Amino acid sequence: MGGGLVRASRWGDVADYMARAHEELCLIVQVETQLGVENVEAIAAVEGVDAVFVGPMDLSAALGYPGETSHPEVQRHIEHAIQATLAANKACGILAPLEADARRYAALGCHFIAVALDVILLRQAAVDTLARYRNDVEPSEPPAGY
Template sequence: MQIPTNTFKRALETYAPLWGCWAGFASGYATEIIAGTGFDWLLIDGEHAPNTLPTILAQLQAVAAYPTAPVVRCVNHDPALIKQLLDIGTQTLMVPMVESAEQAAALVRATRYPPHGIRGVGGGVVRATRWDGVDDYLNKAADSLCLIVQVESPKGVEQVEAIAATEGVDAVFVGPADLSVGMGYPGNPSHPEVQTAIRKVIETVKAAGKPVGILAPMEEDARRYQSLGCQFIAVGIDISLMRQGALSTIGLYKERPAERPSRTY
């Protein structure tokens, strides 16, 4: 048996735009619904959504039958948790709040087996190896993994060139909300200074020859970031889509004050 192809990593190599959706319900049932709607990739959020290893596993299993590529975001840099996420079959991992090349290199080591890293060997008890059904998994695993690091703080922006140059980092993802808070403009990622910082990240990562992504549920934001060079853009959040749909439906029957869509995401 061969390792399943990492379709997200392969798609990044084509330089075509990839449109994604945040999956925040922590439910395999809900994530499977989104997986069948045509998004190129889904972000299974282990940082802010109420996910656990079993719920992330359920979502990986639920979307496996669909062409949508799953990306899993972990809650922190803990190498033990990263090991567990890889063992349950995560192939594309997004890690929040990376602020230095040293942190990026440590994350690369957490995804590699010795002598190139510190990932522990689960062998026949883990889904990633298909319970020892994958031929030569230990030597092939790294090629099937895609590591995305998030730059979402002023310090990360300062260090983005070194972060992007780190061997083993496959892509960089910008976090507009955290960046705006860190720069002193909470709830206002559209502030000119924040936009200047985002542009710097995009240009620096592209100059390093690596893909860059961002979260932008507002179409005008998404189109602007695409024009700046972002390749993979999350243009929806499942929870927000449900809430907006519910408000629209009840608005047909009950008079309600209009809500301005949030740009803080």
Template sequence: MDMPRNAFKAALKEGRRQIGLWVASNSPDNAEMLATCGYDWLLFDLEHTTSSTADAAALMRAVAPYPGSAIVRPAWNDTVDIKRLLDAGAQTLLVPYVQNAEEARAAVRAVRYPPEGVRGVAGFTRASRFGTVPDYAARASEEICLLVQVETATAVENIEEIAAVDGVDGIFVGPADLAASLGHPGAPSHPDMRKATLDAIARIVATGTPAGILTLDEGVLEAAAEAGALFVAVDVDAAILRRGAAARREAWR
């Protein structure tokens, strides 16, 4: 059986912008419904939700028949969690809270088999289509895409050294945590934050590394896209649901 192709990784290499949606729900039905909406990628979040590795596997299965790519955010830059998500079939990971080059290298080691990394080898997993992909261990890194998040003042200072780490396929700016780090907790749309966010995007782009972002501030989103952000999350499933439900109630109040 063939190695599953990572369309998202291929698109970033080709410089094609990928529009995504952040998914907090752990419902496979909701995930499959969202997969019919035409987004290039859906991110399943395990950091700020109650979702587990088993949930992530179910979500990836739900969207597998559709063209959009699944991205999973582990709860932390943790070798064991990353190993389990890879074995469950994740091909693109967004690793949170990467502060410097050494932490980026740790993430790279976690997604690669020895001798380049420390990923444990298992023969019969969803990743290898249960042992049917020839030479999976030797070829897995071809289709695995590693994205890292810079979301503190320290991380932003280290953008260039993080981008220089071999195996980092993209850098994502997290405005919410960055706002807190810069003294504006809960205010990612503060004017100082807009400048800091767009400066970070521009510096990532200048290194030749694909840049990404999630923000519900339409102005910042558009400016980030104009600055060259390649993987852009334009909304969050929970926010869409709440806005729609509240608007419908207001219409009938």
């Protein structure tokens, strides 16, 4: 595989990626613990940090509400992290696979929102592909030693 066929080049979609990559580099730090949120002002103020990305799932677990990203306490911490990051004049991002969450975080000022995860997209594509063939193809025994 050539040097340009990497995720950062959008798998080869960025023309002349290797020659231009240094022009578009940025440093994004992730905040996903209570301690991180408590220190987000200092984190965002660090010279060279371009953006803060909030990890709601890990934050919910760290706060004692695993998987409950909409819990009021989790949301309070998320909103604080977003506000503090924006106050530091830095870009803020977050993971929000649910559309309502993505829209709320956009309204709060997030500059970039991950609305899907690559492994979930890959899994769904595999499930969809398998479903297409399951209806048309009789199962066969795998080769010996498989």
